[in-house]
Amino acid sequence: MKFAVNKGWSNGRARSGVLQLGSCPFPIQTPALLLTTRKGLPAFISPDLLTSSLPSPDSHLLQFSPLHFLEGISPKTISNIGGLHQMLSLHQHIFAAVPRDSIIALPEHDSTNKYGASFQTPGGRLLIKPAEYVELVSSMKPDFWVTLADEVPAWVSDKRNRTSVDRTLRWLDDCLSLNKTGTTIFGSIVGGSSIEERHRCAQEVAQRNVSGYWIGGFGLGESMDERAALLTAVTDNLPEDMPRHVSGLGLPEEVLQGVAAGIDLFDSTYVYHLTLGGFALTFPLERNKGDNADYQLSDSGGDDMKINLKATIYRKDTSPIVESCNCFTCQNHTKAYLNHLFNVHEMLAQTLLEIHNTHQYLGFFCSIRKAIEEGKFEQFRRNFVESRRECLFAAASSD
Amino acid sequence: MAWFSACSIPAVPLFLQVLGRFNRARAAQLTLPHYLCQTPLFMPVGTQGTIKGLTKNQLEEIGCQIILGNTYHLALRPTSELIDELGGLHKFMNWPRALLTDSGGFQMVSLLHLADITEKGVTFQSPVDGKPMLLTPEESIQIQNRIGADIIMALDDVVRTTITGPRIEEAMYRTLRWIDRCIAAHKRPNEQNLFGIVQGGLDPVLRDICVRGLVERNLPGYAIGGLAGGEDKDSFWRVVAQCTAALPEDKPRYVMGVGYPLDIVVCSALGADMYDCVYPTRTARFGTALVPEGVLKLKHQAMANDIRPIDPMCECMVCKNYTRAYIHCLVTKDAMGSQLLSYHNLYYMMKLSRDLHSSIVEGRFPEFVCKFLQTMFPKGDVPEWVCNAMEVAGIDISSCCHEMKV
Numbered sequence: 001m002k003f004a005v006n007k008g009w010s011n012g013r014a015r016s017g018v019l020q021l022g023s024c025p026f027p028i029q030t031p032a033l034l035l036t037t038r039k040g041l042p043a044f045i046s047p048d049l050l051t052s053s054l055p056s057p058d059s060h061l062l063q064f065s066p067l068h069f070l071e072g073i074s075p076k077t078i079s080n081i082g083g084l085h086q087m088l089s090l091h092q093h094i095f096a097a098v099p100r101d102s103i104i105a106l107p108e109h110d111s112t113n114k115y116g117a118s119f120q121t122p123g124g125r126l127l128i129k130p131a132e133y134v135e136l137v138s139s140m141k142p143d144f145w146v147t148l149a150d151e152v153p154a155w156v157s158d159k160r161n162r163t164s165v166d167r168t169l170r171w172l173d174d175c176l177s178l179n180k181t182g183t184t185i186f187g188s189i190v191g192g193s194s195i196e197e198r199h200r201c202a203q204e205v206a207q208r209n210v211s212g213y214w215i216g217g218f219g220l221g222e223s224m225d226e227r228a229a230l231l232t233a234v235t236d237n238l239p240e241d242m243p244r245h246v247s248g249l250g251l252p253e254e255v256l257q258g259v260a261a262g263i264d265l266f267d268s269t270y271v272y273h274l275t276l277g278g279f280a281l282t283f284p285l286e287r288n289k290g291d292n293a294d295y296q297l298s299d300s301g302g303d304d305m306k307i308n309l310k311a312t313i314y315r316k317d318t319s320p321i322v323e324s325c326n327c328f329t330c331q332n333h334t335k336a337y338l339n340h341l342f343n344v345h346e347m348l349a350q351t352l353l354e355i356h357n358t359h360q361y362l363g364f365f366c367s368i369r370k371a372i373e374e375g376k377f378e379q380f381r382r383n384f385v386e387s388r389r390e391c392l393f394a395a396a397s398s399d
Numbered sequence: 400m401a402w403f404s405a406c407s408i409p410a411v412p413l414f415l416q417v418l419g420r421f422n423r424a425r426a427a428q429l430t431l432p433h434y435l436c437q438t439p440l441f442m443p444v445g446t447q448g449t450i451k452g453l454t455k456n457q458l459e460e461i462g463c464q465i466i467l468g469n470t471y472h473l474a475l476r477p478t479s480e481l482i483d484e485l486g487g488l489h490k491f492m493n494w495p496r497a498l499l500t501d502s503g504g505f506q507m508v509s510l511l512h513l514a515d516i517t518e519k520g521v522t523f524q525s526p527v528d529g530k531p532m533l534l535t536p537e538e539s540i541q542i543q544n545r546i547g548a549d550i551i552m553a554l555d556d557v558v559r560t561t562i563t564g565p566r567i568e569e570a571m572y573r574t575l576r577w578i579d580r581c582i583a584a585h586k587r588p589n590e591q592n593l594f595g596i597v598q599g600g601l602d603p604v605l606r607d608i609c610v611r612g613l614v615e616r617n618l619p620g621y622a623i624g625g626l627a628g629g630e631d632k633d634s635f636w637r638v639v640a641q642c643t644a645a646l647p648e649d650k651p652r653y654v655m656g657v658g659y660p661l662d663i664v665v666c667s668a669l670g671a672d673m674y675d676c677v678y679p680t681r682t683a684r685f686g687t688a689l690v691p692e693g694v695l696k697l698k699h700q701a702m703a704n705d706i707r708p709i710d711p712m713c714e715c716m717v718c719k720n721y722t723r724a725y726i727h728c729l730v731t732k733d734a735m736g737s738q739l740l741s742y743h744n745l746y747y748m749m750k751l752s753r754d755l756h757s758s759i760v761e762g763r764f765p766e767f768v769c770k771f772l773q774t775m776f777p778k779g780d781v782p783e784w785v786c787n788a789m790e791v792a793g794i795d796i797s798s799c800c801h802e803m804k805v
Contacts, residue, residue, distance in 0.1 A: 038735065041735050049457075069728065072727065072728025072732065073703060073724055073727070074703070075705070076704075077703065080706055081722055123637065316485060332455065332456075339477065341448075344476050346452075347734060348450075348451075348453070368608075
């Protein structure tokens with residue numbers, strides 16, 4: 001794995017970079033989005049559409065939880081097939097193994113103990129030990145993997161929080177010593193809502209021989225306000241030239257917060273949840289409009305950044321979700337058709353919508369990178385947050 | 400190979416040109432307003448304007464030529480008026496190839512237990528608000544005119560073949576009376592082809608009367624209805640054989656609700672051209688894949704460690720990329736499992752259609768049939784009804800069968 005930060009723009013902690021990992025022949029620009037998957041494939045987009053309908057190489061970063069495979073297929077069989085890339089026939093994609101998955105493998109801090117981490121999955125509660133985890137991961141051969149962590153929500157006692165840091169460090173060392181195949185490992189950093197513990201954990205992990213850092217314990221109940229300081233408590237103690245990956249920061253504002261703290265990689269369930277609910281993102285960012293240095297959002301008629309395709313106003317709307325969007329869905333289908341598909345509960349609705357929403361969200365990340373490279377990230381972030389507030393205010397006062 | 404006549408593009412909305420034959424079997428080119436099709440062909444059922452999670456591009460890649468839409472469902476949501484207002488179902492779905500709609504009658508009778516059939520039409524309780532409603536032949540055609548499919552079906556009085564008695568005769572005669580009402584109500588005969596449906600249960604006399612009655616009306620195409628409802632296979636093929644023998648050569652024959660690959664091969668040998676069934680996509684949702692040997696149940700524990708593709712000979716995206724083991728771990732838990740199986744199953748059906756067409760055109764239909772049966776019945780235990788049907792079709796399948804039980 002190769003990672004390099006682009007130097008030369010004064011953006012505070014926000015940085016843009018380039019990541020190169022084995023499977024993917026194209027370098028990935030960061031900050032970047034990892035697409036959430038179920039057993040390695042998106043929830044609704046079939047693999048042939050994954051490669052043909054989404055932008056490349058932006059859409060080549062996929063996150064998955066190894067735990068999700070436990071119920072259906074054995075590590076031995078995965079090995080026999082030849083690993084994850086072979087099993088999914090996605091040889092040019094980058095797979096990141098993260099135990100925690102915000103939809104199908106939620107950390108259960110009450111049941112986690114000194115032997116292993118506990119997760120709530122659709123198949124029930126699962127306790128996984130470092131050795132089992134490493135065995136699972138080695139059968140899959142992902143491009144990089146995150147060490148087992150004890151993630152706790154913001155409200156646990158100080159004692160429990162300290163224990164989580166100690167355990168996470170111990171499991172990190174276990175994973176490192178069990179890792180025979182020399183794969184790329186991201187060290188896990190936790191610490192809950194304690195600045196000191198975050199600080200301590202980050203410093204400890206920074207001393208280990210890892211290729212990058214995964215920051216956990218977010219998106220588990222802390223407020224956005226307290227999170228900023230916790231993030232910087234971590235990133236300020238990490239070497240600058242190594243990638244930082246965070247889970248649980250899904251919403252656009254949360255991503256911006258993470259970028260501002262120096263995070264490079266994000267996995268987010270935003271697209272999945274929007275899609276399930278029938279919401280389509282409509283915030284085309286005018287990044288292609290040449291030299292307009294003013295990063296105003298263009299919206300579709302003064303509304304919020306998303307529309308509810310199930311709403312009856314779209315029954316006869318023969319326009320695409322977003323006129324200027326190049327995605328398969330907008331190039332081929334209308335809001336009226338999608339409205340119908342949602343109303344009759346047809347799976348195609350979610351397939352088409354996941355394509356569009358992924359496209360849009362990847363576009364958002366592209367705009368973030370451009371803003372950083374032009375030295376205008378803080379302004380971009382401010383404009384974004386303010387126009388969101390205006391929309392919400394306008395919506396609230398129009399009732 | 401086929402010789403195409405050099406005549407000009409026909410002004411009628413349907414034109415059937417037979418390109419090859421083997422006895423009763425035919426391979427043809429079926430020209431419809433939206434697409435040039437090759438028969439025999441299977442039509443997947445896209446009930447509500449979509450086929451279970453597959454995009455139009457995927458359907459084109461798989462080779463789908465005609466898709467069936469259910470009038471009953473579409474009339475409920477989003478309504479035929481809305482579809483018409485937005486330019487017809489082709490435009491609504493953005494499907495560039497051909498579409499066929501059924502009359503809506505069958506769904507009503509099978510889905511609504513308070514449906515009743517009178518001379519006026521099908522009376523039923525609206526599933527939306529419980530009000531009594533009536534679907535007449537006129538109304539069915541009007542709805543289908545609004546939807547705009549290339550082929551529309553007459554409203555028929557369909558009874559299950561498992562029923563006996565005077566009801567069958569009543570239904571057959573009523574179907575003939577209703578076809579005239581359908582013809583009269585049809586406002587777009589230059590763009591949409593109205594097919595009549597042969598009824599008459601399992602009674603050859605009734606079937607004969609119905610065929611002759613419909614043929615007198617000189618319709619663009621004919622369907623054989625009232626089958627695929629639980630009757631025994633021996634009766635099934637005989638009805639198909641009788642109808643295909645009596646229907647005109649130059650018009651397509653559509654066996655409704657068929658079906659299993661074996662049934663399609665037999666009916667094609669007997670001279671049918673078009674088929675529809677929910678089976679391939681429905682069975683995919685239960686984790687079952689169609690393979691030359693029959694079916695493969697991906698949910699079985701044995702699949703968990705099987706790293707072969709579903710069908711090593713299949714060229715579809717699923718078989719070229721995925722193992723049974725991976726699909727097994729998807730099928731019970733993730734929607735993607737049934738999506739991939741639907742893709743494979745439809746590909747299988749369209750490949751079967753292509754193989755039937757090309758083997759007839761290339762003069763190797765009997766060989767194709769034998770190979771098909773040998774693969775499906777490696778022990779030679781071809782069912783008797785298939786043997787009987789093939790005898791009538793004039794296809795020698797003795798190489799596939801063990802000695803018949805005396």
